[in-house]
Amino acid sequence: MEIRSLRDIQPGEECFIHYVNVLQTVNVRRKKLYDNYRFWCECLRCKRELKILADTAIGDRLKLEETEAKAQTFLAKIDKEFDENYYKMLETCETGLDAVQNDLDTTNPHMAQLHVRTQEACIGLQKWKAAVKSGMEIIRACKTHLLPTDPILGFHMWRVAKIQAVTLNQPIVARDLLQQAIDVMSIGYGSTHPMTMEAKELLGTIIDQ
Known part of the structure; x- marks a missing residue:
């Protein structure tokens, strides 16, 4: 087994690994960790993102949660129903992006996950330019989070x-x-x-x- 560090480690500093896909929102990550491992994550990133949510105006936060829930519904539908049926998968991805893109930042993890599925469908359909376009959006989100x-x-x-x-x-x-x-x-x-x-x-x- 080989363990690699992604940054410098200070003497005595605790080391962590992630158990879930890190390109997801803090609420999704923490819920999956609790459901699967029975603990609420308190890592620095989770605490930082929870604070940002807590500092967000209640109306904006509710709107964000509503839109992210809508995106999550599309993601669940894609993952459940379209096993390599790339035409239907792409259609649902595009519908999902259209439904949430006006209310979510382009680097929002839910947007990134929709682009991941969009790129997969585009590669399956050999729509290479569209695959690159979605890939660049994924890269932007990765650089942010x-x-x-x-x-x-x-x-x-x-x-x-x-x-x-x-x-x-x-x-x-x-x-x-x-x-x-x-x-x-x-x-x-x-x-x-x-x-x-x-x-x-x-x-x-x-x-x-």
Whole structure:
């Protein structure tokens, strides 16, 4: 087993791992942790995000919770009903995004999760430009909510850069994002991880062109 740190650790500092998808809202994360492990998370991120919610005006908070619940309903429908039926999946994703995008910030985790499903459907349907567009929205959300060395961010950077470089034949466009993906994955996954090595090989091919 190999354990990798995403940031410097101070002497005596407690180390943590996450048990759930971290690209979710604080209420969703904490509820899943309680339902599955019977504890309410009190990590620094959860406490920070709970404070932001507590400081939000009650009317705005209720509106946010209502819209996020609506988004969660669409996500549950997508995950339950559309097993590789990419046409229906994409249709529901687009309906969900249309229903909540005016009331949620573009980096809201629920928006990000809708874009994750949208990208999956677009890849399944070979709608590559749309897949890149959703991927860039996912990357924006990752940069907002995750550590800059988080492998989830690196993975989504790599996914978009690979589509740009290989499928859309836009290697110059993909080059900077590919380098960023390698930098992140080298920390989060390790420099010899197969995904990191594949990204390095692709970057070398682009540089040699």
